[in-house]
Amino acid sequence: MARVFFQTDNVTHEVEDGTPLIDFCDEVGVSLSFGCTEGTCGVCEVTVVEGRENVSRITEEEKDYLLPEDLEGGMRLGCQVKIRKGNVTLNWKKVKTK
């Protein structure tokens, strides 16, 4: 099992190793949003604060969309990320809603 700490919402959730992030965000009820789900809109930008080694490799879509310095800083497109193992801490900017 892997453990994901959603820092922005102060929520922790355990998932099977290899689970795509997008598969359980709704269920957990965190505020991370998704749009296209294909790595082209950027709505799901998220920073892997801890446990970068515990998430899936950076995809070609992420290399196309994100700046190299953002990738270097741990930013990912949430729709492209799978949780591989261990502990992962994620942080993102909350989208303001009315």
Ligand code: FES
């Ligand atoms: S949902 Fe569009 S890039 Fe992830």
